[in-house]
Amino acid sequence: MKISTVCAAGTVAVLLATPVMAQQATGIYLGAGAGVNIRQDQKWTFTDPRTDGHADVAFDTAPAGNVYIGYDFGAIRADIEGSFRQNDIGDVGLNWDAFRLNRFITVPAGNDVKVNIKGHERTIGLMANVYYDFEFGSPFVPYIGGGLGVGFNNWKVKAKEFDIDFEYDSPLFAYQGIAGVSYYITPNLAANLEYRYFGESDAEFTTGSTKIKLDAPASHTILAGIKYVFDFGPPAAEPAPETAVDTGQRSYLVFFDFDSSRLTPEARSIVASAATDALRGQSTRIDVTGHTDRSGTDAYNQALSVRRGEAVRRELVTDGVADSLIVVRGVGESDPLVPTADGVREPQNRRVEIVMN
Incomplete structure (x- = not known):
């Protein structure tokens, strides 16, 4: 089965799971994965x-695994990863024209021959990776990434027919491309399914009187794992507003942490009050408008304001409000509650307004 088919099937399987209303947190994270490696x-x-x-x-196909620690900045994150891959040697086809003079075997020239070679290639990778998360206001977050580092390789090869018996260790330059999808079970805990193409530079060494060159090793790795984000909240020096405000006019304000679309427990309580109001008052339309402060770019803040609005919409639906009544829009930094200069982090402007009609 082609690798692309396996990855596509795995991604579809995850996407068919029942959605959980969660938004990802930012901060330091730890993760681990396990799966298979196809060298x-x-x-x-x-x-x-x-x-x-x-x-x-x-x-032969064999198990693989990794562990990593990093920091999630929002759409961009970076980590340091350690990985393990070891594949046993399977079939070996020998170019017979080149080896027909070998004294151990005598068969007609011009043929390739299968020979019995035992051993493995093992790689312990140490990589620095950068990722971009495609956030759409959903618990499913696709991502792509890449990394550079070093692969600590061990080759063990034994072939009695050719008087070969050696073990060799060498570090090689390594690189990788990454594609996957995260499913946020809670704002801090995610399940991941991903594909990694892991490549290294050529290897060359000598055993006895024989010089051996190995073409650049490359692996296709499929991993399933988990990631936990330690969310320590906004900087202590920054004054925080009340998490949410009931204006008393069938409208509500819900505030967010810096660069976050995650609902705090207090915010969920206010959204629950808004949902109760909507159900009791038989609202025909609920306007949900997301806002940001002016600390980011216009394009980034526009997308963040939409994610905040979507987080509130999902919470209203969870609390029993019909999705068809809710209209969500984001206005980015264009309508601040507190006017500020560009680039200023203002807690009062990081909000979603809920208006009952």
Whole structure:
């Protein structure tokens, strides 16, 4: 089965799960994953005083895993990752023209031959990664990323027919591309399903009188895991507003932490009051308008204001309000409650207004 098919099927399976009304937190996070590693076929080139040639080496599929620690800034996050991959050597096709003079085997020239080679390739990766999260106001957050680092490799190879028995360790330059989707069970806890293409530079070493060159190792890794974000809240030096305000006119204000669309427990309580008001008063329309302060770019703040509005909409629906009654829009930083200069973090402007009609 092609890797792309596996990834697509896994993503669809996650997306079919029952949605949970959660928004992601920001801050320091820890995570771990486990899955399978499919190592690409590799060409090994041998050179020694007797002869030279190459072997086409295939590998068995094997388990893989990783752990990481990082910081989530919002749409962008970065982490340091440690990973483990080890694949046993499977089929080996030997270029016979090159090896026909070997004294251990005598078969007609011009043929390739399968030989019995035992061993493995093991890689412990240490990577620095950067990701971009595509936030749509949903608990499902697709993401892409990439990383650079080093792979600490160990090769162990034994082939009695060719008098080969060696073990070799070498660090190699490593890089990877990442694509996946997170499902936020709570604002702080997410389940992840992801694909990683892990590549390294060529390796070359000598054992006895034989020089061996290995083409650049490459792996396709599919991992399922969890991530937990330690949300320590906004900076202590910044004064916070009341989390939410009931204006007494069938309208409500709900405030948010800096660069967040997560509803606090107090905010959920006010949204619940708004939902009760809407159900009791038989509202025909509920306007939900998201706002931000002026500390980000216009485009980023526009998207953040929509995410805040969507978070309130989902909470109203959870509290029993018909989704068809709710109209959500975001106005970014264009309508501040407290006028400020551009770039100023103003807690009163990070809000959603709920108006009953």
